[in-house]
Amino acid sequence: MSRMSAPSRAAREHAERRLGALATPPGALGRLGGLAVQVAACQGQVPPRPLEDVRLTIFAGDHGVAEHGVSAFPPAITGAMVRTFLAGSAGVSALAAAHDVRVRVLDLGVDDDFADLDETTRSELTRHKVRRSSGAIHLEDALTPDELERALEAGAEVARDAIADGAQLLLSGDMGIGNTTPAAAMISAVLDLRAGEVVGRGTGIDEPTLRHKTDLVDQALDRCGPRRGDPREVLAALGSADLAAATAYLLQAARSGVPVVLDGLMSVACALVAERIDPGARDWFIAGHRSPEPGQSLALEALGLDPLLDLGMRLGEGSGAVTAVPVLRSAVAVLREVALLEELGV
Amino acid sequence: MSRMSAPSRAAREHAERRLGALATPPGALGRLGGLAVQVAACQGQVPPRPLEDVRLTIFAGDHGVAEHGVSAFPPAITGAMVRTFLAGSAGVSALAAAHDVRVRVLDLGVDDDFADLDETTRSELTRHKVRRSSGAIHLEDALTPDELERALEAGAEVARDAIADGAQLLLSGDMGIGNTTPAAAMISAVLDLRAGEVVGRGTGIDEPTLRHKTDLVDQALDRCGPRRGDPREVLAALGSADLAAATAYLLQAARSGVPVVLDGLMSVACALVAERIDPGARDWFIAGHRSPEPGQSLALEALGLDPLLDLGMRLGEGSGAVTAVPVLRSAVAVLREVALLEELGV
Numbered sequence: 001m002s003r004m005s006a007p008s009r010a011a012r013e014h015a016e017r018r019l020g021a022l023a024t025p026p027g028a029l030g031r032l033g034g035l036a037v038q039v040a041a042c043q044g045q046v047p048p049r050p051l052e053d054v055r056l057t058i059f060a061g062d063h064g065v066a067e068h069g070v071s072a073f074p075p076a077i078t079g080a081m082v083r084t085f086l087a088g089s090a091g092v093s094a095l096a097a098a099h100d101v102r103v104r105v106l107d108l109g110v111d112d113d114f115a116d117l118d119e120t121t122r123s124e125l126t127r128h129k130v131r132r133s134s135g136a137i138h139l140e141d142a143l144t145p146d147e148l149e150r151a152l153e154a155g156a157e158v159a160r161d162a163i164a165d166g167a168q169l170l171l172s173g174d175m176g177i178g179n180t181t182p183a184a185a186m187i188s189a190v191l192d193l194r195a196g197e198v199v200g201r202g203t204g205i206d207e208p209t210l211r212h213k214t215d216l217v218d219q220a221l222d223r224c225g226p227r228r229g230d231p232r233e234v235l236a237a238l239g240s241a242d243l244a245a246a247t248a249y250l251l252q253a254a255r256s257g258v259p260v261v262l263d264g265l266m267s268v269a270c271a272l273v274a275e276r277i278d279p280g281a282r283d284w285f286i287a288g289h290r291s292p293e294p295g296q297s298l299a300l301e302a303l304g305l306d307p308l309l310d311l312g313m314r315l316g317e318g319s320g321a322v323t324a325v326p327v328l329r330s331a332v333a334v335l336r337e338v339a340l341l342e343e344l345g346v
Numbered sequence: 347m348s349r350m351s352a353p354s355r356a357a358r359e360h361a362e363r364r365l366g367a368l369a370t371p372p373g374a375l376g377r378l379g380g381l382a383v384q385v386a387a388c389q390g391q392v393p394p395r396p397l398e399d400v401r402l403t404i405f406a407g408d409h410g411v412a413e414h415g416v417s418a419f420p421p422a423i424t425g426a427m428v429r430t431f432l433a434g435s436a437g438v439s440a441l442a443a444a445h446d447v448r449v450r451v452l453d454l455g456v457d458d459d460f461a462d463l464d465e466t467t468r469s470e471l472t473r474h475k476v477r478r479s480s481g482a483i484h485l486e487d488a489l490t491p492d493e494l495e496r497a498l499e500a501g502a503e504v505a506r507d508a509i510a511d512g513a514q515l516l517l518s519g520d521m522g523i524g525n526t527t528p529a530a531a532m533i534s535a536v537l538d539l540r541a542g543e544v545v546g547r548g549t550g551i552d553e554p555t556l557r558h559k560t561d562l563v564d565q566a567l568d569r570c571g572p573r574r575g576d577p578r579e580v581l582a583a584l585g586s587a588d589l590a591a592a593t594a595y596l597l598q599a600a601r602s603g604v605p606v607v608l609d610g611l612m613s614v615a616c617a618l619v620a621e622r623i624d625p626g627a628r629d630w631f632i633a634g635h636r637s638p639e640p641g642q643s644l645a646l647e648a649l650g651l652d653p654l655l656d657l658g659m660r661l662g663e664g665s666g667a668v669t670a671v672p673v674l675r676s677a678v679a680v681l682r683e684v685a686l687l688e689e690l691g692v
Contacts, residue, residue, distance in 0.1 A: 023430060024437050025418065025549035030658030032669070072371065080690055084369060087685070091370050094683035098675050203371035310656070311673070312376030323378070326672030327657070329444050337440035339433070344426055 004255045007041035007283055015040035023341045029334055036335035042259040047336040051329055055102045055162050056171040056318045061109030061242030064136030066178025070213040072203050075177045079112030092317035099325050109134050109241035128154035134240035137182055138219035141237045148236040148244055155248030163256045170253045172246045173318020174266035183269035185220045185238040187295040189228040190272050191302055200293035231276035246270040254284035263321040264291035272299040289320030350601045353387035353629055361386035369687045375680055382681035388605040393682040397675055401448045401508050402517040402664045407455030407588030410482030412524025416559040418549050421523045425458030438663035445671050455480050455587035474500035480586035483528055484565040487583045494582040494590055501594030509602045516599045518592045519664020520612035529615035531566045531584040533641040535574040536618050537648055546639035577622035592616040600630035609667040610637035618645040635666030
């Protein structure tokens with residue numbers, strides 16, 4: 001697999017010169033300055049274009065491990081929430097509407113046939129479906145090799161299509177009861193940590209459930225064995241159809257030269273695996289927010305990314321990434337619109 | 347002076363019930379949840395109305411102490427930046443345009459007659475002007491008692507007018523070379539601290555200038571003496587026309603039942619004095635961002651406010667408050683638009 005290109009060094013240097021020439025004291029824009037430079041480098045254009053076409057893809061799927069007591073919610077919630085996204089009344093729907101972000105939800109592995117939906121909606125939702133639920137990772141691989149390939153191709157295709165259609169910035173979101181368990185397993189495997197350092201409370205489990213979840217992740221890691229060293233094997237053994245697709249989506253965005261805003265645990269776990277598959281991918285990633293999940297902070301640190309927001313959000317769905325989008329727009333606006341010192345005549 | 351009303355307790359409790367009934371896991375919205383409840387309580391309405399009419403007032407003024415070597419920039423920059431706000435090409439102009447915030451700049455004490463401006467612009471800019479520059483606080487009071495009253499009335503009138511015209515959320519911003527010196531003095535006085543704990547580098551002064559600035563603030567505090575215990579005396583002795591007007595603007599917003607997003611050091615120094623003048627004002631204040639100035643964090647802590655953003659911004663102008671506005675809009679959106687669990691049918 002080819003190594004991707006880096007963001008434009010020439011545009012970065014040009015953007016840094018422009019930033020330094022703005023009629024603002026040196027460094028006064030704080031992180032907005034560096035963020036604007038990163039967007040300009042990704043776009044290869046100074047000043048950067050406004051981020052008008054921003055799209056979130058929510059990768060939905062169920063997880064066999066959710067049948068084994070790792071979540072505060074029953075698996076049937078996954079399908080119910082997918083319907084809520086389609087109805088536009090989920091948390092991320094409200095945020096996306098407020099900030100002009102287009103949302104697409106895709107069923108990669110939901111344990112639901114969505115037979116109640118009209119055919120157009122159902123066909124669009126399930127066109128990339130790999131299977132119903134992924135394997136219970138402490139007992140079996142999440143995906144067969146063929147399923148992994150299909151999931152990876154689906155994620156890449158979704159990113160390619162969005163970019164061909166004009167997307168300037170991609171966001172990845174997730175929906176799937178139990179999905180913090182495979183995400184924690186993926187991070188543990190890549191960073192060579194035991195589950196106790198990585199596993200968190202997800203949507204709010206109690207102490208005994210947390211211990212059980214930690215045990216299952218350790219079992220999954222042990223079952224996976226030395227395959228932990230290969231990022232694709234990590235996706236097949238410890239991930240899921242939805243997480244593999246999200247990983248490929250992030251990679252494809254980077255390969256196509258489009259920056260990505262990461263969300264919480266699932267998104268960042270996929271970004272970590274993407275960086276192992278194709279080093280340099282992280283240069284295209286922007287960390288939207290810090291989640292309370294310890295694994296998310298560990299993965300961000302390993303990626304060298306510092307999140308823009310820290311609001312204690314743990315909703316998933318891409319909600320943290322969407323909430324961070326206006327900060328990126330702020331950054332682009334200052335590098336585009338602020339006068340240069342030489343224009344002030346003082 | 348009357349004590350203001352608190353935000354609606356009934357609306358707060360109603361908003362908390364609605365938050366708890368949303369189809370999101372308990373606590374998953376993080377700070378967006380509490381913020382939405384606060385806005386609802388301030389509006390006395392559940393769900394809260396969208397924050398469509400948001401206005402920033404930039405209080406501009408010069409400071410006699412700036413002639414005594416406390417800033418990295420010459421005082422003439424104040425007038426030049428006022429012209430940049432009027433032209434819409436300052437940092438905060440770009441941010442405000444990106445986030446649909448109306449900006450008004452007012453000259454309370456700029457050492458410039460703005461004779462080059464057209465009469466309509468000049469008249470609007472200077473209609474509340476109290477004096478040209480405020481007194482050098484280490485040597486003399488910033489304002490006479492009469493000037494203080496005029497500045498306070500100006501700030502209150504500006505807030506009243508904006509609210510009468512439909513403003514749903516007010517922001518305060520500042521412009522004035524040297525203004526971090528009186529702001530640090532005000533915070534030191536109110537919190538009974540010496541300058542060394544409070545003074546910061548402003549727009550980027552070097553170590554000898556920082557020591558000199560600290561000495562001047564201590565001189566100002568000593569000169570002020572026991573008047574430090576009276577918040578109005580603090581404004582007259584250690585503040586300025588622009589800072590006194592901003593303080594009254596914040597107070598009037600609170601008295602009129604309109605929430606305020608605070609900005610950096612100047613805005614928060616004024617909020618601290620406002621809370622001393624009329625305890626309970628802080629219930630109407632939302633901290634927009636954390637500035638690198640140590641005094642800002644000390645004042646926020648004393649006010650019991652935790653900022654929404656921490657992006658290392660130190661531009662002033664109200665820029666941090668404007669950058670935080672989309673976070674408030676996110677909060678309002680989720681409490682307005684997200685489905686209730688009982689509507690999901692699961």
